Each structure stands twice: as structure tokens, then as C-alpha cells.
Amino acid sequence: MFEKVIGNSKIKEYLKTSIEQKKVSHSYLFIGIEGIGKKIIAKEFAKEMLCLSEKNCANTCKSCIEFESQNHPDFEIIEPDGNSIKIDQIREMQRKIQEKPIISDKKIYIINDSQKMTKEAQNCLLKTLEEPPEFAIIILIGSNESLFLDTIKSRCIILHFEPIDNNSLKKFIEDNYDIKNIDAETLKIFQGSIGKAIDLKDKISEYSQIEKMLKELDKKDLIEIVNMSKIIYDSKEEIYSILEYINVILLELSKLHYKYTKCINIVENTKERLKNNSNYDMCIDNMLFNMWGEVN
Numbered sequence: 001m002f003e004k005v006i007g008n009s010k011i012k013e014y015l016k017t018s019i020e021q022k023k024v025s026h027s028y029l030f031i032g033i034e035g036i037g038k039k040i041i042a043k044e045f046a047k048e049m050l051c052l053s054e055k056n057c058a059n060t061c062k063s064c065i066e067f068e069s070q071n072h073p074d075f076e077i078i079e080p081d082g083n084s085i086k087i088d089q090i091r092e093m094q095r096k097i098q099e100k101p102i103i104s105d106k107k108i109y110i111i112n113d114s115q116k117m118t119k120e121a122q123n124c125l126l127k128t129l130e131e132p133p134e135f136a137i138i139i140l141i142g143s144n145e146s147l148f149l150d151t152i153k154s155r156c157i158i159l160h161f162e163p164i165d166n167n168s169l170k171k172f173i174e175d176n177y178d179i180k181n182i183d184a185e186t187l188k189i190f191q192g193s194i195g196k197a198i199d200l201k202d203k204i205s206e207y208s209q210i211e212k213m214l215k216e217l218d219k220k221d222l223i224e225i226v227n228m229s230k231i232i233y234d235s236k237e238e239i240y241s242i243l244e245y246i247n248v249i250l251l252e253l254s255k256l257h258y259k260y261t262k263c264i265n266i267v268e269n270t271k272e273r274l275k276n277n278s279n280y281d282m283c284i285d286n287m288l289f290n291m292w293g294e295v296n
């Protein structure tokens, strides 16, 4: 189990031991940033719990075969419907989870991106967490712990996933893609996330440009800054990754000089405005203008 998953060895060990010692809980909350293997680990964990073999199954039992072909009747992953996980989705799950398992002796539900459950959905889920059927296990996966009701959290075993260390991340990219000699600057772009590394590995030069622009924010005039920022105008699709990266660089700069601290707020405000569907180019212009004003 977990052989192919990088990082978070303590959590993997803990989950493995809890299966071996038959001390599995009814509800878990996996918390951590995107792209560090929470869902893969949850699925491997579920597969192992459902497995019918005593040991070394290697996908030979009925349960593992059904699991691999994504047909396991005792296992389901719930994903957000649009921007949220709605109360109807939770009600549906609650109805199904009461029915006895068919192949295995457990029934397992993963709720992915579960911080997107509406408050009503969370309150509804609470009933099942308080009195789960004896065979039921629920694994919540989320990136922002503060969005969960305390009552939910108190019912779950909470496991905090760590970002992947730079050495493992470097090895992963170099082993799997035709990219060699990744330096420390580039690793910063990935922020400890395998998911980010896969998404951004081909955009390393664009990200370096952004870093250069930020480091020269207090040396160039506004026109030059806007010219250097073409990459941001052209990257509407991945603007949130870029804004996060901008904040990583600003955080570094703010350790050298206090004046960069306020720029971080400006970036956060820009994120909010974009989420509220403000005009894209105008938001970016405002952000650059305000950041430039802060440091000059």
C-alpha cells in the first residue's frame, strides 16, 4: 500500500498500522494544500480496507478487482456539484450508506473538496458522523480546515498532510518528465505540490519572468512594470496559481523589507475581486498599480 505515493510517510504509516491493528475509525478528515496526494492516499487506504485477502493481495481478490475497475459497490467518491457539495448529495449518500455492503465488510465514502459542503450539507452529514452504521467509513478531504464546522471536526480523526519536500519533488519531476537540473528557484514555483509541479513544469520561464518583475518593482517605472507583466495578462486561465506564486515571492521580499507586506494584501484583494467576476484586465492593472505605489 502507498508504494507509489510520495511524501507524508508518517500519515501513511499511521493508516497502515490502523488497518493492521484493526483500529480503523469511522471518520477521517484529510487536510492539506492541493496536489500532495490526499486523494490518492485516501483511495489506497479505502482499497486496502475493502480488500478480502488476508495479505499480499496484489489485486487478486474480487474487491480489489472491482475497485480497480471503478465498479466497487461499497465504495464511492463524492465530488462538488459545481461550486459546492449540496445537501441533496449528502442525503443521497446517507440513504445509501445505511444499506449493508455487498462485496466487503465495509462501506466507504470519500468526500473530495469537502470544504465546499454548504453549511446545511455539513449539518446534515453530522447525523451520520454521530451515529454511523457499524460498517461505514467516511473520509473527508479538504484544503481549508477553517471552513469546517467544529462539530464536524470533533467527530473526525484529523490528519494534516505536509507539502512534499523539495528533494522528493525534484526527483519526481526529473524521473517522470524530460526536465533535468531543476534549481531551487524553480522548486519555489511548485510550492511543495506534485499537482502544481505537473501543471506548471512547462511554464518555468514565465514564472521566472514574474519573479524578475516583482524584484524590480521598486526600480522600474510603472510603464515598464506593466510591459513586463504581459505574462499575467495572458494567463487568465491560471491566474490563481500565479497570484499564489506572487505572494510566495512577496513574502520572501517582505522579510528583507517591510514595504512588501502590504502588497500581499493587495494580491489577496485581487483574488477576491476576481472571484466576484470583476473585469480581469482592470483587476490586474489595479493590482500592479497599487503594488507599485506601495513600494515606490
Ligand SMILES: [Zn+2]
Binding pocket: 051, 052, 053, 057, 058, 059, 060, 061, 062, 063, 064, 065
Ligand atoms: Zn484485495
